[in-house]
Amino acid sequence: MHEISRHVSYREATFSATAARLGLDNTPTPAHLRRMMLLAERVFEPLRAHVGGPIGITSFYRSARLNKAVGGSASSQHCLGQAMDLDMDRVPNPKATNAQLFHLVRTTLLFDQLIWEFGTEKNPDWVHVSLVEGSNRKQVLRAVRNAKGRTAYIPWKP
Numbered sequence: 001m002h003e004i005s006r007h008v009s010y011r012e013a014t015f016s017a018t019a020a021r022l023g024l025d026n027t028p029t030p031a032h033l034r035r036m037m038l039l040a041e042r043v044f045e046p047l048r049a050h051v052g053g054p055i056g057i058t059s060f061y062r063s064a065r066l067n068k069a070v071g072g073s074a075s076s077q078h079c080l081g082q083a084m085d086l087d088m089d090r091v092p093n094p095k096a097t098n099a100q101l102f103h104l105v106r107t108t109l110l111f112d113q114l115i116w117e118f119g120t121e122k123n124p125d126w127v128h129v130s131l132v133e134g135s136n137r138k139q140v141l142r143a144v145r146n147a148k149g150r151t152a153y154i155p156w157k158p
Contacts, residue, residue, distance in 0.1 A: 004033070004060075005040035007048055013040075013060040013084075018070050028061045032081035036061055039082060039131045043109055047086075050104055056090030058126055077113065083130035085117070099123045112136040116156050117143045 004013045013036055019026040028036060048055050062070070062078040077083035086101055088094040096104075102124060105114050115128035128143075146152040 004036050005045050007054075008040045008044055008057065008060075012057055016059075016062070016066055016070075019063070019066045022069055024063065024066050024069060026061065026063045026066050028063075028081055032061055035081035035133065038133060039084060039129075043105065043111060043129055043131050044084065044086075046109060047101065047104055050108070051096045051101070053095040054091045055096075055101065056087045057084055058087045058090060059085040077130040077132075082112070082132055083128060085126050085128050087126040089126075097123055098125070098127050102127045105129050106140060110136055111138060113139045113141065114156075115141045115143055115153065118145075 002010055004010055014026050014028060016024075016026055018024070044055070044057075059078060060083075061081050062072060062076065064079050067073075067076050067079050072078060086098070088096055088098050088101060098119070099122060102114065102116055105111055105127070110131065111129050112132045113128070113130045116124040117126045117128055119125040140156040141153045142156045144152050144154060
Protein backbone atom coordinates (compact mmCIF):
# COMPACT_ATOMS: atom_id res chain seq x y z
CA MET A 1 0.00 0.00 0.00
CA HIS A 2 1.35 3.43 -0.93
CA GLU A 3 -1.39 5.84 0.10
CA ILE A 4 -3.81 6.27 2.96
CA SER A 5 -5.33 9.23 1.10
CA ARG A 6 -4.32 11.70 -1.61
CA HIS A 7 -1.90 13.56 0.68
CA VAL A 8 -1.07 10.92 3.31
CA SER A 9 1.35 8.17 2.37
CA TYR A 10 1.39 4.79 4.09
CA ARG A 11 4.96 5.50 5.24
CA GLU A 12 3.96 8.86 6.76
CA ALA A 13 1.02 7.25 8.57
CA THR A 14 3.05 4.38 10.05
CA PHE A 15 6.60 5.71 10.45
CA SER A 16 7.98 6.14 13.94
CA ALA A 17 11.58 6.93 14.83
CA THR A 18 10.94 5.21 18.17
CA ALA A 19 9.70 2.05 16.45
CA ALA A 20 12.73 2.06 14.13
CA ARG A 21 15.16 2.62 17.01
CA LEU A 22 13.60 -0.13 19.15
CA GLY A 23 12.90 -2.54 16.29
CA LEU A 24 9.14 -2.50 16.90
CA ASP A 25 6.69 -3.61 14.24
CA ASN A 26 4.21 -0.85 13.45
CA THR A 27 2.18 -2.55 10.73
CA PRO A 28 -1.56 -1.84 10.83
CA THR A 29 -4.12 -4.55 10.19
CA PRO A 30 -6.68 -4.18 7.38
CA ALA A 31 -9.21 -2.94 9.98
CA HIS A 32 -6.74 -0.30 11.18
CA LEU A 33 -6.09 0.75 7.58
CA ARG A 34 -9.80 1.16 6.92
CA ARG A 35 -10.15 3.45 9.95
CA MET A 36 -7.01 5.39 8.97
CA MET A 37 -8.40 5.97 5.48
CA LEU A 38 -11.70 7.18 6.93
CA LEU A 39 -9.92 9.67 9.21
CA ALA A 40 -7.66 10.88 6.42
CA GLU A 41 -10.52 11.32 3.94
CA ARG A 42 -13.02 12.94 6.32
CA VAL A 43 -10.72 15.06 8.47
CA PHE A 44 -7.20 15.43 7.09
CA GLU A 45 -8.01 16.01 3.40
CA PRO A 46 -10.77 18.61 3.99
CA LEU A 47 -8.52 20.36 6.52
CA ARG A 48 -5.61 20.38 4.07
CA ALA A 49 -7.84 21.75 1.31
CA HIS A 50 -9.01 24.53 3.60
CA VAL A 51 -5.46 25.41 4.67
CA GLY A 52 -4.28 25.27 1.06
CA GLY A 53 -1.04 23.44 1.72
CA PRO A 54 0.80 20.75 3.68
CA ILE A 55 0.00 19.81 7.27
CA GLY A 56 2.56 17.99 9.39
CA ILE A 57 1.56 14.63 10.83
CA THR A 58 3.65 13.74 13.87
CA SER A 59 1.79 10.58 14.87
CA PHE A 60 -0.92 8.51 13.21
CA TYR A 61 -1.07 4.73 13.65
CA ARG A 62 0.72 3.23 16.67
CA SER A 63 0.89 -0.46 17.47
CA ALA A 64 0.21 -1.30 21.12
CA ARG A 65 3.93 -1.93 21.73
CA LEU A 66 4.92 1.37 20.12
CA ASN A 67 2.22 3.22 22.04
CA LYS A 68 3.56 1.81 25.31
CA ALA A 69 7.13 2.73 24.32
CA VAL A 70 6.18 6.38 23.69
CA GLY A 71 4.15 6.58 26.91
CA GLY A 72 0.77 6.82 25.18
CA SER A 73 -2.52 6.20 26.94
CA ALA A 74 -3.54 2.54 27.15
CA SER A 75 -6.84 3.54 25.52
CA SER A 76 -5.21 5.63 22.76
CA GLN A 77 -7.22 5.85 19.56
CA HIS A 78 -3.88 5.91 17.69
CA CYS A 79 -3.72 2.14 18.35
CA LEU A 80 -7.02 1.69 16.51
CA GLY A 81 -6.05 3.84 13.52
CA GLN A 82 -8.61 6.45 14.60
CA ALA A 83 -6.35 9.35 15.67
CA MET A 84 -3.64 11.59 14.31
CA ASP A 85 -1.49 14.36 15.72
CA LEU A 86 -0.98 17.44 13.54
CA ASP A 87 1.74 20.06 13.86
CA MET A 88 2.19 23.01 11.53
CA ASP A 89 5.60 23.73 13.11
CA ARG A 90 6.89 20.71 11.14
CA VAL A 91 5.99 22.37 7.82
CA PRO A 92 8.26 24.85 6.04
CA ASN A 93 6.42 28.14 5.44
CA PRO A 94 3.15 26.95 7.03
CA LYS A 95 -0.13 28.40 5.78
CA ALA A 96 -1.80 28.09 9.19
CA THR A 97 -1.00 27.77 12.89
CA ASN A 98 -1.83 24.86 15.14
CA ALA A 99 -4.52 27.04 16.74
CA GLN A 100 -6.08 27.68 13.34
CA LEU A 101 -6.12 23.92 12.61
CA PHE A 102 -7.78 23.29 15.96
CA HIS A 103 -10.51 25.85 15.32
CA LEU A 104 -11.10 24.67 11.75
CA VAL A 105 -11.66 21.11 12.96
CA ARG A 106 -13.83 22.28 15.87
CA THR A 107 -16.09 24.47 13.74
CA THR A 108 -16.24 22.73 10.36
CA LEU A 109 -15.56 18.98 10.63
CA LEU A 110 -16.99 15.89 12.26
CA PHE A 111 -14.65 14.45 14.89
CA ASP A 112 -14.75 12.21 17.93
CA GLN A 113 -12.10 13.91 20.02
CA LEU A 114 -10.13 17.12 19.51
CA ILE A 115 -7.32 18.03 21.89
CA TRP A 116 -5.36 21.27 22.25
CA GLU A 117 -2.07 19.62 23.27
CA PHE A 118 -0.13 21.72 25.78
CA GLY A 119 1.41 24.91 24.35
CA THR A 120 0.07 28.33 25.32
CA GLU A 121 -3.29 30.05 25.46
CA LYS A 122 -2.64 31.24 21.89
CA ASN A 123 -1.27 28.10 20.23
CA PRO A 124 -1.03 24.40 21.13
CA ASP A 125 2.20 22.47 20.63
CA TRP A 126 0.19 20.13 18.36
CA VAL A 127 -3.42 19.12 17.67
CA HIS A 128 -4.83 15.65 18.32
CA VAL A 129 -7.93 14.69 16.34
CA SER A 130 -9.82 11.42 16.13
CA LEU A 131 -12.80 10.07 14.23
CA VAL A 132 -14.78 6.87 14.73
CA GLU A 133 -17.18 4.99 12.53
CA GLY A 134 -20.64 5.65 13.91
CA SER A 135 -21.40 8.04 16.74
CA ASN A 136 -18.72 10.67 17.43
CA ARG A 137 -18.58 12.42 20.81
CA LYS A 138 -17.36 15.84 19.55
CA GLN A 139 -15.31 16.00 22.75
CA VAL A 140 -13.03 19.06 22.92
CA LEU A 141 -10.24 18.95 25.50
CA ARG A 142 -7.00 20.61 26.51
CA ALA A 143 -3.94 18.64 27.64
CA VAL A 144 -2.15 20.20 30.61
CA ARG A 145 0.35 19.07 33.24
CA ASN A 146 -1.10 18.56 36.70
CA ALA A 147 0.69 19.34 39.98
CA LYS A 148 2.51 15.98 39.80
CA GLY A 149 3.71 16.67 36.26
CA ARG A 150 1.36 14.15 34.69
CA THR A 151 -0.83 14.82 31.70
CA ALA A 152 -4.40 15.77 32.55
CA TYR A 153 -7.24 16.43 30.14
CA ILE A 154 -9.63 19.23 30.95
CA PRO A 155 -12.56 20.62 28.97
CA TRP A 156 -11.37 23.16 26.42
CA LYS A 157 -12.83 26.62 26.92
CA PRO A 158 -12.92 29.27 24.18
